[in-house]
Amino acid sequence: MTTRRDFLQKVTASAILLPLPAWVMARQPYDGPVLRVALMGLGGYATRVADAMRSCTKAKLVGAISGTPAKLTEWQSKYGIPARNCYNYDNFSAIKNNPDIDAVYITTPNSLHHSQVLQAAAAGKHVICEKPMALNAKEGAEMVAACKKAGVKLLVGYRMHFEPKTLEVIRMRNNGDFGKVLFFQGLCGFRIGDPTQWRLNKQLAGGGSLMDIGIYAINGARYMVGEEPAWVTAQETKTDPVKFKEGVDETIQFQLGFPSGVVASCLSSYSMNNLDRFFLNGDKGFAEMQPSTGYGPIKGRTHKGELTQPHATHQTIQMEEMAGIILEGKQPIVPVDGEEGLKDLKIIDAIYEAVKTGKKVALKL
Template identity: 65%
Template sequence: MKTRRSFLQKASISALALSLPTIPMISYSKTQSDPLFNQDEKPLRVAIMGLGSYGTRVAQAMKDCKRAKLVGLVSGTPSKIESWKKEHNIEDKNCYNYENFDQIKDNPDIDAVYVITPNGLHKEHSIRAAKAGKHVICEKPMATTVADAAEMISVCDQMGVKLLIGYRMHFEANTLEVVRKRRAGEFGEIKFFQGLSGFIIGDPTQWRLDPVLSGGGAMMDIGIYSINGARYMIGSEPLWVTAQEVKTDPVKFKEGIDETIIFQMGFPNEVVASCLSTYSMNYLDKFYLNGTKGFAEMQPSTGYGPIEGRTHESPLDNPHVTHQTTQMDQMAAMILDGKEAEIPVDGREGLKDMRIIEAIFEAAKTGEKVALV
């Protein structure tokens, strides 16, 4: 069985913030002189909610973190709790199920909850964590509707806690290098972006093919990479979308589950993005950015392994660091120290992607261009 997780790990070779201001880059080198990784500073103490395949990946990556530490677990499967407790040396008092989870409000040893449950549960679980006074890190997509995403932001604001979305690519070194070059004008006037995101999904009974739990098909799962990527690569916000849907297997890809969507986004200054999101083709993990003075090409562009690519001048050759390790250390610095991410990862960033996704679904259904402003 191939899932998005295994695909991105093994076979990956293939996005609505405002124009991003130039701000100092956060260093990712783990040196004693780097204040981000000062061993005397307390770590962000994190509980993972949802102990599935991606939760496992995050937990393993956190073993190498300097500012973030896994200290708590939330799962509806007792056997997982037991095995994770042993592997990660988690105390009994920091373990919860979905029924008693709200008691985490009385636990001063947990600072944040990383929600890695199915998309359709993100709103409930994130709001419960926020109402318990814990900072929230939520996997993308942050919700299944714009309304739910907005409510999550509102509750976190009311409770005075951070809401961060698991945009791991926003901390990846080669990705940041391309964004930095674009901001510096090295590609000239940006004209075009292409994003290809897809793989062949396996088990037809999995939650990603359940409309209630997933909120959609390939677009929610993998197409969001091209949406988000277009935004940070181009550096502005889309004004409109058009889309066309193709469905070859209406049994596997039932109503509410998109199989393949080809979509276009129009940006200011007549910049166009042309993208593909699919559950029916492998080896699609590619970004291409074209400007009047040069280009950047990344393939793979969002996979778990090393991100590879080149510009018109040279290869992208920053050393690979496990994305989730970097992400969690940087998010710890954001929560504990007030650091700013070079590419936003807050709830409002996630809300922007949700608005685009809803517009793409509308455009695919109606055949009409849908305005975003």
């Protein structure tokens, strides 16, 4: 049997060995501002976020938006959401008159993000939007502009930007532990199931694997290397044109070139498992992470040994940190704002152009 004293001794010993993130330290009684959030699109990922928010101190789930009445009823009961804070997609704009809600977190299919972000901004609510932020850079730029005009913040659900092992690799890179960075590899993929799901619908997803799992490799290349790419080349492979119809990519390989000479080789696939891997190589050392972007725990090692930062639910950390960004003006180590999301959309546009033309496409981010 573990006593309270044993537990406290273990926690104290761990605190001496490992620096704990600020959100962990905030487990002490918190009486500061709380971000009151409504989730839009009550699917599987929204449920994951809602469950994770039970452990938050700076963020609280207070509202729900769905086109399915039964889901709204279920969420009212499960998460204690008042009926007055529940909306459907037709009356969503009325959220403007609800002082109980500060921000809307959008977890709907990709093609809906643009219009829903514009609606939320017009209602005067801060917005957190799942990635990819939109279907293309044109939509993304309009979303950034709309939120600026409305005076609200636009954040993107880049949960890995707060993940402790990821941040440790970034710290080591900034500290020069890897020396001159030379190469990055990002492998992201899984075998997708149900052929009728929205992720395989061009109108809803905007593409295929690249618009879903591939964005992790795109974004990961940027934050692992610490530069913005200058060019991209890309190739598409399709083995099942029935399941992966026109405009829905099955597998895309793409290469990024950076101003310093770093090159990145990445792969995005809906037809292979065991691909959740990042590798960063420099002339003095390396970092390898596998899994690198899954829900956790993330595992990794460098030339100095295993990464041992403690695991915590990604969505809990994300919502705590995003509350700090919105309410307190905190600056994250890696940006999560709309401009960050727009850069990834510009790269996605360029990858699809490179696939279509077979040419190297210049990037201006």
